[in-house]
Amino acid sequence: MRASCGLEPAHVHELRDALQETSQNGYDFTSIPLVHPRLVREHVSGAAAARPGPFTRSDMLLSTSDWSNLVVVALNASACQGCDSGNRNVVANSEASLQQELLLASHLSVPVVMARITSQYCINLARILHNKVVAGCSYLVWVRVPLVSPADEAAYFRSDIKAPNNTDTWTWWNRFHSIANTEKKIGLCLEIGADLPDEEVLERWLGEPVRCAVLPTSIWLTNKKGFPVLSSRHQLFVKKLHKLHSQFLITGHLRHPHLKFYQQYLDHIVQSEQQNEDAMSQYVRGYEDYLQCPLQPLMDNLESQTYEVFEKDPIKYQEYERAIYDALVDLVPEENKDERTVVVMVVGAGRGPLVRRALTAASQADRKIKLYAVEKNPNAVLTLHAWQEMEWGDKVSVVSCDMRDWQAPEEADILVSELLGSFGDNELSPECLDGAQKFLKSDGISIPSSYTSYIAPLQSPKLYNEVRSCREKDKHFLHHYETPYVVYLHNKREIAPSQELFTFNHPNRSAHIDNRRHKALQFRVTEDSAMHAIAGYFEATLYKEVKISIRPETHSPGMFSWFPILFPIKEPINVHAGEIIEIHFWRCVTSKNVWYEWCVTDPVSSAIHNPNGRAYTIGL
């Protein structure tokens, strides 16, 4: 994916020339004012209101397809600001001027209009643009916000002045977007300066829908050969923005030998980044922020292709093999290896990947094993039988049965299973293994031996919109907010690091097994943020030191079998630095199914999500 890059001329004398310059230099679009500054007029009253003639240049200067493909309309900046003036005449004039431009933008089918905000006082502007989006305008809206406010920039250079309040430009944008109902069609155009703020501040922007990043020529450095380059921190940020599918916009006077070098440089750094991409990044492409319903492998039978995808994981089965190896070596000392046969049962064997790994582990460890492959899906059992016939022979007994019902002919030394979901227990591993452990010896080993779910509060207008758009007519109007989704989290930011939620240990030898859970977790907010959802992960211990994890902090490198899980909340919650976010989670269990309920209780209380499992349960 190459970098999409636009050019913003300082002045546009001739539209056609401006466009030609853009394309000749390798740029994809141009940002221009729709009404030539010379023609700007008053609308409400005054001499200029009555001036004869057209209100701007002819639309015939460009072809229809150029208008609709190559032009980003930069809305009159003083009109954008004037909408929220205290003066009624200024407001009326600014509104009329904006309406005129927006109607013309619609008429010409331009793809994007861009509005500049320069403070947090942009309520009326937000309303006007929001209302266009609600009315179904064809264009996207880019809200242009500086990464660092001019006041903060000034304060940075002068020790004698203190930055005033309300200079956090993220809150300008967040306020605008909140008033505009977090609409998906309203995105962010981020103006980047020569000095980048702290990493944490940058991260917060990466949770927002950045559609474009403005890179003024003034922030570019010059290398020895005279070419424009970016500082290494800028490069890194540009690469991250590109991953969010942000476009770029070059603005300002030419300060280097040729205009085309800026674009070429950007293209160069994002292309070279892609060449270094790992298998994981390739695998997830196309799945970024794409919501999927969690699997229900217990209630439904998986399809062959689902098995196939997961069998390809390069890490997961390697770790299982290590775990089985270690367990075998622990169970049978070197000196007894010829006397003792270890009974290994793979419960939920699927198409057999763990059976193969158990065989390899045994041969590596030089230990004798007797293997059972228990699987409830009769279609997968077909594959197991085929393998048995072709390769395994009597080393493996294939059993077509639900592990909870199976009457095992003997007790197992090792019970191996892969029943974990993105949230650890969410595919009902606890309930299955509690059933299966009746044929595990009292000193037997379960692989995995434990797993823990983790949650973190998430900022992501993108994911919030993805969830919101899942509304279905024939379901409860909150249904889509009360269902978890499996999703590769991309355009997001964790407001605080994830924390441990529920842990399950196997085998579970307590007299009264209770797999219900309830926990409250507190997350400290370090910067003003907006919370849109809750991210869920898990860590599992397969055996002793052998662990797998999809928690960002400890993610098993290269393991792609599990994307995170997302628990929505009904409404975004604005949180402030220093506040505590408290989240409650419940795991509820009946004889028929299992589900989660959740709510936020601090800094504000939300209602219980998914009460009684009305929107989502996992069938036993």
Place this chain on the structure above:
Amino acid sequence: MRASCGLEPAHVHELRDALQETSQNGYDFTSIPLVHPRLVREHVSGAAAARPGPFTRSDMLLSTSDWSNLVVVALNASACQGCDSGNRNVVANSEASLQQELLLASHLSVPVVMARITSQYCINLARILHNKVVAGCSYLVWVRVPLVSPADEAAYFRSDIKAPNNTDTWTWWNRFHSIANTEKKIGLCLEIGADLPDEEVLERWLGEPVRCAVLPTSIWLTNKKGFPVLSSRHQLFVKKLHKLHSQFLITGHLRHPHLKFYQQYLDHIVQSEQQNEDAMSQYVRGYEDYLQCPLQPLMDNLESQTYEVFEKDPIKYQEYERAIYDALVDLVPEENKDERTVVVMVVGAGRGPLVRRALTAASQADRKIKLYAVEKNPNAVLTLHAWQEMEWGDKVSVVSCDMRDWQAPEEADILVSELLGSFGDNELSPECLDGAQKFLKSDGISIPSSYTSYIAPLQSPKLYNEVRSCREKDKHFLHHYETPYVVYLHNKREIAPSQELFTFNHPNRSAHIDNRRHKALQFRVTEDSAMHAIAGYFEATLYKEVKISIRPETHSPGMFSWFPILFPIKEPINVHAGEIIEIHFWRCVTSKNVWYEWCVTDPVSSAIHNPNGRAYTIGL
């Protein structure tokens, strides 16, 4: 309406005796624990879990109709608290115990279950009861909260200890209710102590759905004859609670000659209050918090009975008569009264009440007038013609025409109209009078000469629920949150006093009349509150000092023509003492219609309500 009063025995030895005592002493219900304390058992493990025999006394002790009419179930208090214990066993045991009681309560069809909360840590309890309500339980839930927390009570008597944090019992309740999705079936049972807090604190409770007030015998005083009485502040509060249809519950040991005196006293004070009720209170009965769609008298023609109701207002027409009188006297000095005839036009004359008042005013003032009655509703014109024939003769010219289109034969000295809605301009008085003023003399008088709308942030779970229940299947899922309602506000509290919003003056002689408006208002919050809606009112100046108002602070006594208007918000907003609530309002105008848009921008930003008038417009 008599006071509904219940009795809570300190101990219930025999259910039947307890019920008999209740009814013999004039009480309407009794509050009892469902499981006899002697029988309370462990559920999860332990010796008591295995105890044989029934888990409580026989349900046959009472008849089915007694269970379903006379019994409020007081849930096991330690189970209510235990649900949010940090100890897993305590939680499991408490949950099981509560489930048992709640299932039995359902089985017996008891009307109410009552849960006591003793801190803000009642998240799990809130979830359990909320989930029962969501699942469609038959009973109501009363959440029993002390008006003053025990810690605050203690601190009151001891200068050496400081009350700890989180002792504001309103926030306990608000948190509970928020987590329980502000459900309508979950109401409040307020425990009242001997010392009442400040008036402001009491007011905040009056905005909540108080279903019951507990009056322990210990807070009653004894009068000279030995009878129990309440302090005057308690009396006042009891009367206010009764107006919210709160029931009462007497608890504690008998401290006076007879049990029945408490009930008799309560009944006495609420009955005597009702005898002092004014006409206004009688008029509004049944309309409390009942949402009505605003009239559209411009687009639709009013019905005869609607005219009739409004004509009965004892105050409004009296003020109009005063205004016309004053204007006539101002216009024509005593010495010219025989020479000059004043042209008075009643625009929107309806069935003629203002015509009659104008005639009376003229005769009182002893001034000659020529009267035009202009009305667009042909059905009301019928009535005007009938009056003309019967009484008015050629003193009045009846004109069947829309005032905006009428070609008047001469210019008017006085233009009288009654086009005001609950929000002043919301029935499009500005647009109508701007049209009609073309036949008003340049020094002519408009009655009314100006009007102003007012808004205030409102706390009212009741009204929030009323709005929420207006959801219609075939409309946009936010439609009912984006429509104003006319409603007699009752179970509510203004979080801050109302402030001026939009003003219109007539005649309007500006060159470019613009009836669009935008204003932001800031309200200072003095106590932690929950905001559920925005209340709207108006004040109008008919002529000079003659004004009418429906603003609480200045309400014209006895005038009932207008109930306030209510603008909903989509989600309740929790606000804290010291914070500012900022509300933006827009009046939008096109050639076809007029509508309002609104949003809250501080302390948190809500999305624009009613963008482009998608849910509600007023037709021109």
